[in-house]
Amino acid sequence: MSIKALKGFKDILPDEVGLWQMIEGKARDIFQRYGFEEIKVPILEKTELFVRTIGESTDIVEKEMYTFADRNGASITMRPEGTASVIRSYIENGLYVRGSVQRLYTIGPMFRHERPQKGRLRQFHQMSVEVLGSEQAMLDAEVMAMAWLLLQEIGLKASLEINSLGCPACRPSYKEALQSFVKERIAYLCEDCKRRSDANPLRVLDCKSDNCQDQYTSAPSIIEHLCEDCSQHFAAAKQGLDLLGVPYSVNPSMVRGLDYYTRTAFELITTELGAQGAIGAGGRYDGLVKQLGGPDVPGIGFAMGIERLVMLLGQKEKRASKTGLDLFLVTPGEAAYEKGFQLLQTLRILGVRAMTDHEGRSMKNQMKQANKQQARFVLILGDNELESRVVVLKDMLSGEQETVALSMDFENWAAAIKEKII
Numbered sequence: 322m323s324i325k326a327l328k329g330f331k332d333i334l335p336d337e338v339g340l341w342q343m344i345e346g347k348a349r350d351i352f353q354r355y356g357f358e359e360i361k362v363p364i365l366e367k368t369e370l371f372v373r374t375i376g377e378s379t380d381i382v383e384k385e386m387y388t389f390a391d392r393n394g395a396s397i398t399m400r401p402e403g404t405a406s407v408i409r410s411y412i413e414n415g416l417y418v419r420g421s422v423q424r425l426y427t428i429g430p431m432f433r434h435e436r437p438q439k440g441r442l443r444q445f446h447q448m449s450v451e452v453l454g455s456e457q458a459m460l461d462a463e464v465m466a467m468a469w470l471l472l473q474e475i476g477l478k479a480s481l482e483i484n485s486l487g488c489p490a491c492r493p494s495y496k497e498a499l500q501s502f503v504k505e506r507i508a509y510l511c512e513d514c515k516r517r518s519d520a521n522p523l524r525v526l527d528c529k530s531d532n533c534q535d536q537y538t539s540a541p542s543i544i545e546h547l548c549e550d551c552s553q554h555f556a557a558a559k560q561g562l563d564l565l566g567v568p569y570s571v572n573p574s575m576v577r578g579l580d581y582y583t584r585t586a587f588e589l590i591t592t593e594l595g596a597q598g599a600i601g602a603g604g605r606y607d608g609l610v611k612q613l614g615g616p617d618v619p620g621i622g623f624a625m626g627i628e629r630l631v632m633l634l635g636q637k638e639k640r641a642s643k644t645g646l647d648l649f650l651v652t653p654g655e656a657a658y659e660k661g662f663q664l665l666q667t668l669r670i671l672g673v674r675a676m677t678d679h680e681g682r683s684m685k686n687q688m689k690q691a692n693k694q695q696a697r698f699v700l701i702l703g704d705n706e707l708e709s710r711v712v713v714l715k716d717m718l719s720g721e722q723e724t725v726a727l728s729m730d731f732e733n734w735a736a737a738i739k740e741k742i743i
């Protein structure tokens with residue numbers, strides 16, 4: 322029996338890779354426009370890192386982490402997200418010494434043992450950005466505007482929902498108010514909500530059950546429980562979005578699935594992916610760096626799920642990725658094949674993306690291959706052409722073809738051909 326990939330783990334096939342490269346390329350370009358630098362962090366970390374950041378009573382830590390003992394018996398986990406690792410690295414490498422504000426991004430695979438479904442995988446990829454060292458609300462607006470611009474430039478629309486989750490000064494009183502509201506209705510709630518009402522009451526608001534949501538329509542709003550500082554911060558963040566012309570709506574029942582958030586939290590939502598509507602999400606995490614043993618610096622960031630972006634784009638237009646070949650060399654004939662083989666190497670050295678057929682197939686078959694590969698030009702070099710020192714160059718877009726006379730000097734052939742096509 323053949324071996325299949327693990328459930329929830331997906332190959333990204335050549336046909337799709339074009340979209341991935343476009344998305345990642347755009348992201349890098351835009352992140353750099355906003356002054357971000359790339360950081361690469363390990364996939365495996367000590368389990369404790371995620372327990373202490375994401376939070377013990379979150380779904381991710383309770384039931385979704387790929388955690389196992391390594392050969393020395395230490396508990397290690399495949400990262401379920403990027404923020405914790407970036408902060409760990411920021412502290413461990415003293416990145417704060419490079420400047421008071423650090424803008425970092427990382428792109429790569431994350432792992433969560435969730436129930437796989439459309440847009441939800443066990444290995445998925447995030448583009449994750451973090452700004453460490455500033456608590457200014459204008460920065461919140463700037464970060465959200467960057468996420469917004471990225472979606473625009475890759476050709477997607479989403480709605481931006483924002484909320485404020487308060488701070489250690491005001492959240493406890495909200496938690497209490499919500500907890501007593503929930504307790505009054507506990508008999509009508511699902512098992513998950515019953516459990517969460519003690520350990521992590523804010524999370525009940527995120528429940529997927531319609532029945533529970535009906536109960537929460539009159540739940541107290543966190544916005545109304547914010548302290549003066551948080552309230553002003555939220556107002557300033559909204560004003561920043563207004564200044565930048567980024568549309569948003571306030572969703573007071575949006576809570577995030579990770580415990581580290583404070584103040585601004587946001588999600589980029591689409592209605593086109595069924596239940597997995599969040600294509601990006603993030604927020605502020607002001608106490609987190611200190612809590613992990615670093616300096617007392619605030620932070621904010623977000624991550625976008627690449628699979629979800631690819632699915633949305635793929636739904637809109639089937640943009641089959643091309644090999645990007647400049648030229649396919651068709652060489653019917655033995656002598657021509659050998660010369661062509663050398664010519665190809667020189668063309669590649671000169672920077673031309675070129676391919677040929679090594680199987681000695683017919684001219685017709687080789688032309689078919691060139692078509693399939695969507696090569697921009699086809700260069701025909703048969704034994705006759707070789708003898709008369711010419712090649713036939715066919716422009717596959719216009720369909721026109723010309724016979725190009727080449728010098729006696731084979732060394733210069735590649736340069737002359739390159740001149741014609743690039």
Ligand code: HAM
Pocket residue numbers: 401402403404433435440441442443444445446447449450451578579599600601602603604621622623624625626627628629
């Ligand atoms: P998150 O909301 O857990 O936040 O994930 C961010 C995004 O990753 C989601 O909006 C979604 O697009 C994608 N995603 C999450 N889980 C899956 C999955 N199982 N399959 C496919 N895509 C998925 C974070 O991870 C935070 N670290 C974001 C952040 C950065 N906050 C501050 N800085």
